[in-house]
Amino acid sequence: MGTAKLHTLSVKYLMSCKKLLQDTTGNLLVKKWKSIEKGDIVSIEDYMLPEVLRIQTEGFKNGSSEKLIKYSKNSRNIFYVVKSKDKIVGYCVYYLKPALSLKGFEKKSVISSIATDRNFRGKGFAERLLRGSIEEMKVNRISSVLLYVNINNLPAIQLYKKIGFRKVKQVKNICGQKENCYEMELRLI
Ligand SMILES: CC(C)(COP(=O)(O)OP(=O)(O)OC[C@H]1O[C@@H](n2cnc3c(N)ncnc32)[C@H](O)[C@@H]1OP(=O)(O)O)[C@@H](O)C(=O)NCCC(=O)NCCS
Known part of the structure; x- marks a missing residue:
């Protein structure tokens, strides 16, 4: 086997180890999650899932329902649903991304998906x-919240700017094949 191929395989192996470690630590942190009272914003329950999936389909051309189903089982503490009277009208789901940096061990979170019922x-x-869930992120010592948004999604970009998110960089292929998006971040600590 050539050196270049060996190098590629080693990098892939190290990346998958890093991902596994992040996922395992992230799952442990979600289990110890401290929830706060947020009025009509609640953690997802099984019976809410069909309505949440409907809102996802309405909001995204190619949203992954498998991903939301997985998060609703493994990360329900950080899968938020907002109600109007008793109707589910929106959701916002995060995943946790523990990271080692020069500052030491940091707990970051990433918004995986957010949408509001069209009506x-x-x-x-x-x-x-966002405001309710971010309050809870602070209580849980999350150092920053990240997200990826298509550069053409002006309503969402406006929303994030209003909350205080800043553009970090432009990246390709994260919001969809060949799509350009911004990575945005809100520092909490
Ligand atoms: C983006 C989205 C979640 C916003 O939800 P929403 O409940 O309508 O947003 P809100 O009513 O809370 O709006 C809050 C702020 O966001 C911005 N905003 C929301 N909709 C906007 C629009 N159509 N045009 C411009 N700014 C908009 C405004 O700054 C607004 O504050 P303001 O009312 O004081 O001007 C919703 O449009 C949606 O579900 N889109 C489809 C899914 C999607 O694109 N998700 C984001 C993926 S990164």
């Missing part, structure tokens, strides 16, 4: 979801 947009539900 309830423009009424402040996404903003409330």
Whole structure:
């Protein structure tokens, strides 16, 4: 086997070890999660999933329902749903990304998906979801929240800017094949 191929395989192996370690640590941190009272924002329960999946399909051309189903089972503490009266009108789901940096061990979180029911947009539900969940992130010593947003998704970019997120860089192929998106970050600590 050539040196270049061996090098590629080693890098792939190290990357998958890093991912496994991050996933395992992330799962442990979610289990110890401290929840706070957030009014009409609650953690997902099984019966809410079909409605959440419907809102996802309405909001995204190619959203992965498998991913949301997986998060609803493994990470329900950080899978938030907002209600209007008793109707589910939006959701926001995160995953945790523990990281070692020069500052030491940091707990970051990433917004995997957020959407509001089409009939309830423009009424402040996404903003409330973000503000409520971010308060809980602070209580749990999350150092920063990250997200990826398509550069053409102006409503979402406006929303994130309003909350205080800043653009970090532009990246390709994260929001979809050949799509450009911004990585945005909100520092909490
Ligand atoms: C982006 C999305 C979640 C916003 O949800 P929402 O509940 O309508 O948003 P809110 O009513 O809480 O809006 C809060 C702020 O976001 C911004 N915003 C929301 N919709 C906007 C629009 N159509 N145009 C411009 N800014 C908008 C505004 O700054 C607004 O504050 P303001 O009302 O004081 O101007 C919603 O449009 C959606 O579900 N889109 C499809 C899925 C999606 O793109 N998700 C983001 C993926 S990264």
